[in-house]
Amino acid sequence: MTRDDAALVRASLESLRPDPIPVVNNFYMRLFAIAPRIRAVFPDDMSAQNRKFADMIDAAVQMIDNPAVLEAELAALGRQHAALGAGSADYALVEEALLWALGRHF
Secondary structure: OOHHHHHHHHHHHHHHOOOOHHHHHHHHHHHHHHOHHHHHHOOOOOHHHHHHHHHHHHHHHHOOOOHHHHHHHHHHHHHHHHHOOOOHHHHHHHHHHHHHHHHHHO
16 A cells, blocks of 8 residues: 555545444445345444444554554454354455445545
């Protein structure tokens, strides 16, 4: 990732900072639509999960200039999700849902 790419990612995050929850809601709405079986893994009240996801995105962007740390953090997160039963096919669904939600915002 170039410095310009990192700057664009940071600027995009800034546009989410005032209230990231609508984008997060769209992410989960899309994820559960394309993979309904995943819904059962999450609590009925998604408030805490929405905040956790928004905070995770913020933390990842803050590490963007330190790829080794970012990679280690994301790998740890991946291991946590794998322990909960997430498989490699699930990551493609998450990617699709996240890009869809971000595309609605930007």
